[in-house]
Amino acid sequence: MESKTRRIAGISLFVMGAGFVAMLPFQEYAAARLLAGAFEAGLVGGLADWFAVTALFRHPLGIPIPHTALLPRNREKMTQALVTIVQNNLLNKESLVDKLRELEVAERLMGAARKGLSSPRFKDTAKAWVLSLLSRPLDKAWGAALPQLSRFVRSRDWADGLLSVAGGEPAVRQATEKLLDLAVDKGTHWVVTDDARRMMGKLAITAIGGLKMNGLMQFAVNAALNYFDEDQIGSAIQLALVTKLREISLEGHPTRESILAYLKKEWDVHVQSPDNRDKWNAKLQELLGSWVESDKPLALLEELRAKLHDQVENGGLLEKRVFPFVEDTAEKLSRNDRLLGNVNSFLQDTTVRFLEANHSRIGGLVRENIEKMDNDTLIALVEDKAGKDLQWIRVNGAVCGFFLGLVFTTVRMLLA
Template identity: 40%
Template structure:
């Protein structure tokens, strides 16, 4: 603004000098050297006035007089705006020029490198935690619990009883759980047998059984003699020793009775796996479990607990430093080292930008037009004068000076002729 005022002042001074020189030379007309200067001042005054008229006519009517073909910019505002929009859209910022400039840029490389440079900044960590927290909060817990309940129920209902039994039996046979269970029962039986109470009970049971036997003749006499010789305590001890001996044999891995019993147990279990009644029983247990089990309440509790733990974990430093940032860094490095993937990414980015340019290029002209139209004529002229008015005022200065020199030259030619 100061530069424009200075240029306007200089132009006015140059015009004033030419006018003053011309007026001062009038009383001395006829003197050769005065006539020579007068021609220069006269031509300079004409040139200065002509350029003042031309510069002024660009923006407004000179002296407010509506002379034809003056105030060119206000009168042709629409044409100027259209020409400006067309020049920018088709020449300065054409689709082809924008695409060409973007084609020279390695956008994918810059994006990946820029992202990698930001991974270990505190701002990125804070943003990552905030984003993860917002993402977690955006998940509807009631809906998640409902989906979890539906999935658990669907999977439980889809369980095949025969398949479950087959899998369980396969594990039992593979890990020899049947033998371990058999040995456990034998151990319990041995512990029970070794007690004094068991010995007394066994003796009483045998004595009662023998006493109830109804035999005749010599056999009855032998039984009575046996009972008279062995008391209940001796009978209990005898049976106890027999049972302990049998249990000891059954606990030995090579005993044929043990092998036969285990084979019988496995045969029974195998038969059970294909027994329809067993399948029905398992299905009944499963349906009873689903009906008694408040699965909706349980899943809601699980989801709430998981949500609380995840929220706490997100706030811990190891969430970003140990898990997320190393994962992102590794993925970015892998992508950066994959030339083919980077080229595909670059192509995809340029393709998307090209589509965006194609769809939005006309908005450049619309934006320019919108910005121009929001100014009235006076404001627009003021803005243009602020930007180029100084240079236009120098046209007036140059016009006055050039006119002065041309006048001198012409007068010189007249003198010589």
């Protein structure tokens, strides 16, 4: 387009020159003198504007006339001016920050995400990708991961990990209390049964009868045993045991606290023992390592893969559960004003901090790109972008000069 405009400018200058020369032999005619003056003025205007346009980029006709080739001679000034305009005016930091503050990025991202997630194209693509993934056998992937997994299982301190998961002393006490309450509950239910009462009465009579005592004491005990039967003695023992079990079940009761303290002491002895923990850890490592290195994990994974593949392909797992869940979650998130506000604030603050930290680099980037170009390349770039308008200046100069020449020549002929 610029070369076409350049040709038009050249043609206009040629027309003005040719017209002026053509009118010179006919100066005895008024019309010829009038046109000669107009063509002369047009020629002068066209030449003057050609000189002005050419002087912006290079020396006219290669002659180093002063104040020409303005772009190469003032390249540094123009570069600095362009850097200043871009950095401080076109991309002013304050205006950019204000615009960023006004953007509702989270809402737009969520809207785009909801639209994309509900589109048939996304669902078809996601289903095809999942089916492709689930169609691949796991033996190669499992074989590649097995050495690392085995080393991990056989090197990890499982005993310490389990104790950490247990939650420390509060969790241990809570678990101990639950076990004690369970034992008390089960013991109470057994103690109050008729079979337990008779068994305890029989055991008590047998035990008392087997005691070795002196003659008078033995006579008294035998007399008492003849008076009380096993059911009565069992009932007394039963009542005593139920009473004691109820004491154990009461929160804060000394008997309960004494039992819990003993259990904790035993727990600490076993847990804090390095030998015991090393034995537990070694056993856990061996059990888990042997299981991982067996065929069972791969068989379970293959079975799970096959079931998932069937559910995705024929059972509508994605269509009935996954896609509706994802869309519902996206819908809920899009209505969560607090979440969207926090996301907006985070994105805006992050972007603003990045902009403030790197805004000065904008000018440096502009300068760096300009300095990469030599004078010829820079001139060609400017002429390519602004050459059309600059060449029209030449055309306008020739045309305006022609009409002004008509006016001036007419005035001169009237005054002559």
